[in-house]
Amino acid sequence: MPQVPHPEVAVPRQLLVRRLTRPGEWPRLRSAAAAAxxxxxxxxxxxxxxxxxxxxxxxxxxxxxxxxxxxxxxxxxxNGAYPRPRRTLDAVMVFLSFPDSGPLLTPRTLAADHFPSTTDFFERASYGKFRLRAHPRSSWIRMPRPSTDYEVRRDWKSDRRGAYLRDALAVSDPHVDFAKYDIVYFVADPDAPGVDSDATKVVNFEKPMRADGTDLRRIVTVFERHPPDRNVLAHETGHVFDLPDLYHRPSDGKGDWDTFVGDWDLMGSQFGLAxxxxxxxxxxxxxxxxxxxxxxxxxxxxxxxxxxxxxVDRRSRMRRDPATELASGASARAATGVGTGASTEARTSAGVSAPAGAGGQVLGAGVRVAARSDGAPPAPGGAHPSAPHGGSPAYAPPPSPPLRSMLRGNTVGPVRAPALGRRAPVxxxxxxxxxxxxxxxxxxxxxxxxxxxxxxxxxxxxxxxxxxxxxxxxxxxxxxxxxxxxxxxxxxxxxxxxxxxxxxxxxxxxxxxxxxxxxxxxxxxxxxxxxxxxxxxxxx
Known part of the structure; x- marks a missing residue:
């Protein structure tokens, strides 16, 4: 089934793809290889x-x-407009509900959909140089309008997207000190009737939004179903760190999206086998x-x-269960700061479902997270070979785990605070x-x-x-x-x-x-x- 990614967007204007196929002077290397x-x-x-x-x-x-x-x-x-992932970065996850739908899931459950798997992905990819640390809010914050009013969709109208972002910032600012965080995730209730899981993306601002005395240059809007597409936050994180989309979007929206890089990089497909x-x-x-x-x-x-x-990978077998990867409240940054310096175009403090003083938590051991600017279809199914093509007598590769178990959705369930000090340095x-x-x-x-x-x-x-x-x-x-x-x-x-x-x-x-x-x-x-x-x- 073809993967259907979601584009990044810029506010007030959307960044458009100028060419949907490669210029004539750069022929497809696959076809050229067959002949030459x-x-x-x-x-x-x-x-x-x-x-x-x-x-x-x-x-x-x-x-x-x-x-x-x-x-x-x-x-x-x-590019100094983007954070460089070479240190610990902090991301806040703000969970948004709507007056037309009562949430069926808890913020903790939705946070566990993405962590610690996203933290672990980046820790392995960076050889331990990049630490992603997520701070999920513990309660829902209610938006002022029904979910259907925002007309959330993959190709989102700019005025509706702008209204959503202004409302989200206005209702969350009294409960979140945005100056503490490098990345912001607005996570919508996946069961609200107006939420479209194809709309997850990074929104870049030509003129930054401002809250708590800090500029917000981009926000990750998460509309994932539960459980979510695998590696979706890792893909979006790549955009927050200035990585491009590597997929090819056909002009008619049909056909293969993955002809440029196939499975070989997360920015081409979050479902890639490599x-x-x-x-x-x-x-x-x-x-x-x-x-x-x-x-x-x-x-x-x-x-x-x-x-x-x-x-990092050599230590992976000694890791504790992913469900225990939420850091204890003692090591978490408080996510309870009351914003006093935010300025938005449509500010309101009404409709907040989280009690005053509700705290947040730290997820993983890592860095700041970005969101997805690609949407992708369900993971393809089928058999996976048990051995790689072409072996070498000098080297026996490690056994491959069953593919189905690797492609399965992230573990979801109650999250317990881990014992401190059990993780060896990288x-x-x-x-x-x-x-x-x-x-x-x-x-x-x-x-x-x-x-x-x-x-x-x-x-x-x-x-x-x-x-x-x-x-x-x-x-x-x-x-x-x-x-x-x-x-x-x-x-x-x-x-x-x-x-x-x-x-x-x-x-x-x-x-x-x-x-x-x-x-x-x-x-x-x-x-x-x-x-x-x-x-x-x-x-x-």
């Missing part, structure tokens, strides 16, 4: 005899310049240091650790190489990374060395990243993959591939005892 590339068993005679580089030159020459494009993929500098962020995104965030990135100039051999290989990331980059143009690079069945990628369909093109001038939704299909004539994981033609995109051990349109060949000639991938890059 060769894929064969690796042999010594298949490689161009070029000397390997004796030392890394550093990633500087391969840095794309950040441009004015919305969510530009440039890494030359950080949803960890591309190494390029981890470099942007600062989760990868420059010594972990190789800028290839000429020929070079490099050993790549899997993107999802992390010290170790620093291993110093191995995670990303190789080849400059292909003024505004483009070819990225090379390894993907294995570990960490956030534990449900991946296939393992191997993934290639993808990055363009710094392409805006969100316009194909800033496109995966190269090294197996253009085959598909994999029908029924589970969001886009089977790209599910087997990575190169496997013993394979060699000439990149279409570029004079470069990538070969995988083995794995280490630790499971890292030995990659050879040669000009051709």
């Amino acid at each position: 590339t060769s894929l064969s068993a690796l042999a010594a005679t298949s490689l161009v005899a070029a000397p390997a580089a004796t030392a890394d030159t550093g990633p500087g020459p391969c840095r794309l310049t950040r441009t004015a494009a919305h969510h530009s993929e440039g890494v030359s500098s950080w 949803p960890d962020f591309f190494a390029w995104h981890k470099w942007r965030f600062g989760w990868l240091k420059d010594p972990q990135v190789v800028c290839v100039q000429g020929g070079q051999d490099v050993t790549l650790e899997a993107v999802s290989k992390s010290p 170790a620093a990331p291993a110093p191995g190489k995670k990303l190789a980059v080849i400059r292909t143009g003024r505004d483009s690079v070819l990225a090379v990374e390894a993907r294995s069945r570990v960490g956030n990628d534990r449900t991946t369909c296939t393992e191997g060395v993934l290639l993808y093109e990055v363009r710094g001038e392409a805006a969100s939704g316009e194909g800033p990243v496109e995966v190269v299909d090294t197996h253009p004539d085959t598909e994999a994981c029908w029924g589970d993959s969001v886009y089977p033609p790209l599910a087997d995109a990575p190169l496997r051990t013993g394979e060699s591939f000439r990149v279409p349109g570029e004079r470069v060949r990538i070969s995988v000639h083995g794995r280490t005892a630790e499971g890292d991938w030995k990659v050879r890059i040669r000009p051709e």
Whole structure:
């Protein structure tokens, strides 16, 4: 079933996708590969005899310049309008009810839909460098109008969206000190008649809203059903941190949405079988240091650790049950501050269902959370292979858990405060190489990374060395990243993959591939005892 993401919006005007297909000068790499590339068993005679580089030159020459494009993929500098996820960030979850519907669920139940799973996703993805800490309000706050008055929908009218946001801020400001938080989630009662689960998104303001003496540049509006789409908050968090949508929205709204990156990054699909962020995104965030990135100039051999290989994942089996991940009130920030400096266009304190002084809680151990700007359809079903494509005698991958159990909704139920001090500190990331980059143009690079069945990628369909093109001038939704299909004539994981033609995109051990349109060949000639991938890059 096709995934149907939701776009981000800007207030007062919505950011529109200028092009829904890639420009003619950038042909689809999958079709080009079918006609212009060769894929064969690796042999010594298949490689161009070029000397390997004796030392890394550093990633500087391969840095794309950040441009004015919305969510530009440039890494030359950080956009200061967005928080950078390299420290602990705090997010407040405000739960909104409506006079036309009494809530059937508690705020605690809805908070448990998203935490600690979102915190854990980012902790693994960041190698412990990013901590997401959510502060859910403990009571409902009532909106002044019936839910149907706001006409909530996927393509939300700007005047109705503006009314919703103004009302939500006005009724919550007396109970929340917004100055304490980096991220704001307005979570609507999922059972209210006017709530549409397709409308979850990040709303960006051209002119910030103001409350408690602080500017609110964006708000995450959450309209998820219970239980929600998996990884939905992690996807939206990516937008809060300036990551683009990587899906392709067909002009008629029909057809495949996942043709650019398939399963290979959360920003392409929250239902992807390998949803960890591309190494390029981890470099942007600062989760990868420059010594972990190789800028290839000429020929070079490099050993790549899997993107999802992390010290955090090695501790995951010792974690306590997710239902106990709410931090105790003693360690939580109070969410009871009375706002005294907020200014909104339609302020009212009427209709508050939470008792005065009702406190909030801290979820997870982590960072601030963002919301979703993509909507996605239900997870596809079907069988999942029990072993990866193409093994290596030098390395036996860990057994894969049943896919159905991995795709199941998050655990929901009563949340108990955990014992304090039971969580071990997160170790620093291993110093191995995670990303190789080849400059292909003024505004483009070819990225090379390894993907294995570990960490956030534990449900991946296939393992191997993934290639993808990055363009710094392409805006969100316009194909800033496109995966190269090294197996253009085959598909994999029908029924589970969001886009089977790209599910087997990575190169496997013993394979060699000439990149279409570029004079470069990538070969995988083995794995280490630790499971890292030995990659050879040669000009051709």
